[in-house]
Amino acid sequence: MNNEVLVVGSVAFDSVENANGSVQRVLGGAASYASICASYFANPRVVAVVGTDFSEQDRAPFLKRGVNLEGLEVREGKTFHWGGSYDKDFNTAVTRFTDLNVFQNFNPVLSEAQKNAKAVFLANINPELQLSVLDQVKNPSLVACDTMNYWISSKKEALLEVVKRIDVFFLNESEARQLTGEYNLIKAGRKLMDQGVKYVVIKLGSNGAMLVSQEGLAQLPPYILEHVHDTTGAGDTFGGGFTGYLASLKKWNSLNAIKRAMMIGNVMASFTIESFSVDRLADLTQPDIDKRLKEYTSMLKF
Amino acid sequence: MNNEVLVVGSVAFDSVENANGSVQRVLGGAASYASICASYFANPRVVAVVGTDFSEQDRAPFLKRGVNLEGLEVREGKTFHWGGSYDKDFNTAVTRFTDLNVFQNFNPVLSEAQKNAKAVFLANINPELQLSVLDQVKNPSLVACDTMNYWISSKKEALLEVVKRIDVFFLNESEARQLTGEYNLIKAGRKLMDQGVKYVVIKLGSNGAMLVSQEGLAQLPPYILEHVHDTTGAGDTFGGGFTGYLASLKKWNSLNAIKRAMMIGNVMASFTIESFSVDRLADLTQPDIDKRLKEYTSMLKF
Numbered sequence: 001m002n003n004e005v006l007v008v009g010s011v012a013f014d015s016v017e018n019a020n021g022s023v024q025r026v027l028g029g030a031a032s033y034a035s036i037c038a039s040y041f042a043n044p045r046v047v048a049v050v051g052t053d054f055s056e057q058d059r060a061p062f063l064k065r066g067v068n069l070e071g072l073e074v075r076e077g078k079t080f081h082w083g084g085s086y087d088k089d090f091n092t093a094v095t096r097f098t099d100l101n102v103f104q105n106f107n108p109v110l111s112e113a114q115k116n117a118k119a120v121f122l123a124n125i126n127p128e129l130q131l132s133v134l135d136q137v138k139n140p141s142l143v144a145c146d147t148m149n150y151w152i153s154s155k156k157e158a159l160l161e162v163v164k165r166i167d168v169f170f171l172n173e174s175e176a177r178q179l180t181g182e183y184n185l186i187k188a189g190r191k192l193m194d195q196g197v198k199y200v201v202i203k204l205g206s207n208g209a210m211l212v213s214q215e216g217l218a219q220l221p222p223y224i225l226e227h228v229h230d231t232t233g234a235g236d237t238f239g240g241g242f243t244g245y246l247a248s249l250k251k252w253n254s255l256n257a258i259k260r261a262m263m264i265g266n267v268m269a270s271f272t273i274e275s276f277s278v279d280r281l282a283d284l285t286q287p288d289i290d291k292r293l294k295e296y297t298s299m300l301k302f
Numbered sequence: 303m304n305n306e307v308l309v310v311g312s313v314a315f316d317s318v319e320n321a322n323g324s325v326q327r328v329l330g331g332a333a334s335y336a337s338i339c340a341s342y343f344a345n346p347r348v349v350a351v352v353g354t355d356f357s358e359q360d361r362a363p364f365l366k367r368g369v370n371l372e373g374l375e376v377r378e379g380k381t382f383h384w385g386g387s388y389d390k391d392f393n394t395a396v397t398r399f400t401d402l403n404v405f406q407n408f409n410p411v412l413s414e415a416q417k418n419a420k421a422v423f424l425a426n427i428n429p430e431l432q433l434s435v436l437d438q439v440k441n442p443s444l445v446a447c448d449t450m451n452y453w454i455s456s457k458k459e460a461l462l463e464v465v466k467r468i469d470v471f472f473l474n475e476s477e478a479r480q481l482t483g484e485y486n487l488i489k490a491g492r493k494l495m496d497q498g499v500k501y502v503v504i505k506l507g508s509n510g511a512m513l514v515s516q517e518g519l520a521q522l523p524p525y526i527l528e529h530v531h532d533t534t535g536a537g538d539t540f541g542g543g544f545t546g547y548l549a550s551l552k553k554w555n556s557l558n559a560i561k562r563a564m565m566i567g568n569v570m571a572s573f574t575i576e577s578f579s580v581d582r583l584a585d586l587t588q589p590d591i592d593k594r595l596k597e598y599t600s601m602l603k604f
Contacts, residue, residue, distance in 0.1 A: 088485045183391065184528075184530070186528050187528075204509065207506065207509040208521070208523065210526075216601075217526045217528075217601075218526070218601050219509075219510075219523040219524065219526050219601070220523060220602075221510065221521040221522060221523050222521065224488070224512075224519045226486075226488050226489075226519075228486070259601075260604050263604060297604055299518075299519075299520050299521070299561075300522075300603075300604075301602075302558070302561060302562050302565060302599055302602075
């Protein structure tokens with residue numbers, strides 16, 4: 001069965017500081033978190049660009065998880081490097097530096113195999129590049145897309161073009177408000193549905209996620225974690241788990257499947273935030289995941 | 303069966319302004335919302351004080367719901383009157399005025415019937431008065447308590463005395479952080495448990511509520527409402543529904559009962575926020591409530 005998920009986005013180095021400590025130049029990037037997470041449910045292929053400083057060791061977490069790296073282009077120069085720090089709330093990162101390096105000229109050109117993926121996850125990149133990917137893929141069953149405030153400010157028109165052509169749109173509360181001008185998240189979601197997207201998934205950080213769709217509304221809590229280590233990549237993990245899970249289904253477009261995908265996104269994100277980088281996420285067993293899914297459904301049983 | 307819930311707190315007039323309009327001098331006060339809500343599950347008795355300006359019409363919503371008003375003392379003077387306005391988020395009220403009037407000298411003295419209530423809900427009042435109520439009641443099965451930032455600043459010691467003597471403590475995120483000095487809500491909850499309270503219920507506004515207890519943690523989403531009219535009294539309604547539901551049970555202290563109480567608190571609060579004052583809350587039918595409870599559990603079924 002074709003359970004392939006094309007993940008297009010950044011593979012990067014992160015340098016992060018928070019109340020629990022700091023790390024320098026560890027594996028990061030939306031496509032890293034999303035593809036490694038998706039690997040527990042489907043067969044991800046990454047399309048991204050790194051520099052010549054990206055080592056075998058940096059590839060190891062992908063390879064361990066069976067992520068296909070044929071689309072990981074290596075260019076002369078340095079890998080995208082992001083530096084940020086978090087306040088005690090862990091929810092909002094303050095960017096210290098963004099060295100785009102080789103990522104500045106990222107221009108995804110897909111191979112035949114990549115074009116035929118069953119599902120596509122357009123991680124947070126320039127919406128013009130997201131459109132280029134959509135022009136290349138061959139009728140995928142599912143297209144999900146993430147974005148960020150920067151693109152809403154600078155490339156709103158292109159982003160709204162993207163929104164017309166996707167099935168699932170992930171964004172956080174402030175992005176939903178910024179993009180639609182609606183404070184109420186349900187109204188914001190409906191405005192985005194008017195633009196053409198079927199399922200609007202609003203990520204609520206430590207409060208889980210909300211769904212706005214024709215089939216219905218839903219708000220699901222997070223998997224509760226007592227100790228948060230680092231929230232970097234949690235949203236990307238959510239998107240990757242969500243998309244990977246749906247890619248594993250014969251029929252993904254039902255309210256129940258979408259709610260299960262949200263549950264999986266929430267549970268998988270709980271692993272990411274237990275460590276810096278993908279250390280915990282790339283090292284899970286099926287029982288680890290099953291245990292938390294069971295605890296999650298049990299929490300919501302009355 | 304003794305399903306009596308003693309509700310001690312404020313019965314007041316509110317003047318509210320928000321994006322949906324404004325109302326002047328409508329029925330408000332924590333004990334009003336809590337007791338009217340509790341009436342759908344148990345038999346509430348209010349202990350509060352009002353002025354001679356409190357009319358038969360103001361009593362009508364209580365009487366319609368069978369709330370016992372024997373403990374509603376009438377004093378020469380005016381009823382407590384609060385004025386506030388909300389920004390577009392509806393979550394944070396800005397107080398325009400607080401005319402305590404006769405409430406300033408509120409000093410609850412309980413009758414025999416009131417002392418024998420099965421459950422007690424100490425709504426948000428001076429913790430010294432909450433202690434006085436606890437000194438008067440005769441071994442209730444359940445004591446729940448609410449508070450506010452003002453008492454945490456001004457009467458912290460008395461409040462911590464209260465915390466030692468209650469079963470359930472309701473507070474919101476910022477209150478939990480302010481009282482414990484812990485940013486992480488689970489850690490804040492555990493600190494309060496160390497003080498003696500068994501169940502800490504942190505109200506998350508539009509994101510539902512979280513439970514911290516020996517038996518386990520839980521985070522439950524809100525009942526999703528598309529149109530929010532006025533959030534005044536939502537937290538009091540949550541507390542009243544929670545306590546009233548538990549008072550209706552033979553055995554209330556299990557994780558499952560507490561989770562159901564949280565669900566009921568969330569669902570009942572959704573009615574309160576559909577109108578100004580208690581207009582919607584006091585006018586419900588059992589099918590209205592059952593429908594939302596069913597929708598809520600269905601949303602959380604996978």
